[in-house]
Amino acid sequence: MNRLALYANQLAHHLTITDNRTGKTIEVPISTSRESDFIHATKLGALQYQGQPLRVYDPGYMNTICCTSKISYIDGDKGILEYRGIPIEELAEKSTFVEVAYLLINGELPSKSQLQEWDEKLRKHTFIHTDASQMMKSFRYDAHPMGMLISTLAAISTFHPEVNPALAGEGVYKNQDIVNKQIYRILGSLPTIASNSFRNRIGREHNMPHENMSYVENFLYMLDKLNEKEYKPHPKITRALEVLFILHAEHELNCSTAFVRHLSSSGVDIYTAIAGAAGALYGPKHGGANEAVLRMLEEIGDLKNIPQFIKDVKDRKKLLMGFGHRVYKNYDPRAKIVKQIAYQVFEITGKEPLIEIAIELEKIALSDPYFIQRKLYPNVDFYSGVIYRALGFPTDMFPVLFTIPRVAGWLAHWKEYLNDKENNIVRPRQNYIGPEKRNYVPVDQRKEFPIYLESNKSSRQKRRETATLS
Numbered sequence: 001m002n003r004l005a006l007y008a009n010q011l012a013h014h015l016t017i018t019d020n021r022t023g024k025t026i027e028v029p030i031s032t033s034r035e036s037d038f039i040h041a042t043k044l045g046a047l048q049y050q051g052q053p054l055r056v057y058d059p060g061y062m063n064t065i066c067c068t069s070k071i072s073y074i075d076g077d078k079g080i081l082e083y084r085g086i087p088i089e090e091l092a093e094k095s096t097f098v099e100v101a102y103l104l105i106n107g108e109l110p111s112k113s114q115l116q117e118w119d120e121k122l123r124k125h126t127f128i129h130t131d132a133s134q135m136m137k138s139f140r141y142d143a144h145p146m147g148m149l150i151s152t153l154a155a156i157s158t159f160h161p162e163v164n165p166a167l168a169g170e171g172v173y174k175n176q177d178i179v180n181k182q183i184y185r186i187l188g189s190l191p192t193i194a195s196n197s198f199r200n201r202i203g204r205e206h207n208m209p210h211e212n213m214s215y216v217e218n219f220l221y222m223l224d225k226l227n228e229k230e231y232k233p234h235p236k237i238t239r240a241l242e243v244l245f246i247l248h249a250e251h252e253l254n255c256s257t258a259f260v261r262h263l264s265s266s267g268v269d270i271y272t273a274i275a276g277a278a279g280a281l282y283g284p285k286h287g288g289a290n291e292a293v294l295r296m297l298e299e300i301g302d303l304k305n306i307p308q309f310i311k312d313v314k315d316r317k318k319l320l321m322g323f324g325h326r327v328y329k330n331y332d333p334r335a336k337i338v339k340q341i342a343y344q345v346f347e348i349t350g351k352e353p354l355i356e357i358a359i360e361l362e363k364i365a366l367s368d369p370y371f372i373q374r375k376l377y378p379n380v381d382f383y384s385g386v387i388y389r390a391l392g393f394p395t396d397m398f399p400v401l402f403t404i405p406r407v408a409g410w411l412a413h414w415k416e417y418l419n420d421k422e423n424n425i426v427r428p429r430q431n432y433i434g435p436e437k438r439n440y441v442p443v444d445q446r447k448e449f450p451i452y453l454e455s456n457k458s459s460r461q462k463r464r465e466t467a468t469l470s
């Protein structure tokens, strides 16, 4: 397209908005992208009425773009996911998690020597400070592994004050070497932190990382090695987990990734930002969904209970966990691959009985008008939990298995955010509907408003309340 045609095209793509409160008309240019056309919300601020600018209201960011990104692309209607343009199916078939992390964070696939250097750097950072390891041992025996992981990531920030913007100055992340170092440290140490949280739960000493194993193999090694001289995880199990890591590594602006950008916008250190994002991932509507799926399948317990469960979902008493997605209105491309991996894993571990319930649930849901009309399809979490169960992971480890790979995506967004000229502090506006200005009333002149102040009481508390106190 020549310059004149391009200019004419740009002029053609705009909204003409007339504000019938004031009669004012503005033209708002429409920008185009591969995913969707959009307008800049701030342009609407030109429509002022009684001194107030016009704003957009969008709880849950249902229709809001908040950044420009080159990391991953999703076409939710067609069920397409690409990392830096490469289809997820190809990466799952041909790549490794470490290579995918490089691709996501640095933008291109590495050359042979770059991959070797990257791999070595990650390996060097698999060891965590003994104080962090010691701290992890102080959690209660039944602490949720995500609670341990989140707290440890936040605690590790205190070990590196020299690269914390709050202490070392806001410009500290302008230094690319410092940014790279935090990436190596976080990616490298995650399997160690995650396996420590598992070892705590099973009452075993933490294992030291193995020097000659791949990222995923080393993780399995640290989880499971006891007193054997040589311990080598089964290569097919390593590959299955590797593929699951690739599938979970990145998914554009989901709740937790958006939170990394949100937190980073305050200038907080990357360890705290990653811990915060892991907190978002922990929720059952997000990364905790695989755990919730397993609990749901266990609750259903038998094929004969499925019709009643589906009825409860349609009566809005329950959610069909592992179904539905904000972006995919088609089969999640990751779910297809996960379903295949399930059968590969069963060849080694034996079939996990809950798979029968999952398959029947999927079959019924995909043919039921309630789910068809709402375009509810299985998402990545629907089958991953069944695989993790077959591999012997306790249910509360599932979100941890999601967090480890997703950190690669978070770090990619952090790096992109740091280099984004539009990276303003995130500060949404609210629609205030509270009281108008009024005066403070002294306590003895106040009218009492009925406010519910009860909180739940344990049986122990109730028993204590029957005691005579002096």
Ligand code: CMC
Pocket (backbone or CB within 6 Å): 254, 284, 285, 286, 287, 288, 289, 313, 318, 319, 320, 321, 322, 323, 324, 325, 326, 327, 374, 376, 379, 380, 381
């Ligand atoms: N079971 C039953 N009904 C559902 C479900 C579900 N899992 N998901 C959505 N719906 C219904 C919902 O009630 C609504 O119905 P109506 O229009 O009659 O009110 C309609 O479908 C649209 O749902 P929505 O809540 O507007 O969709 P959303 O984009 O806000 O929510 C979601 C997406 C993932 C939070 C939701 O589908 C959900 O809660 N799913 C179950 C949890 C889950 O599997 N989460 C993992 C997501 S994938 C991995 C990740 O990103 O972490």
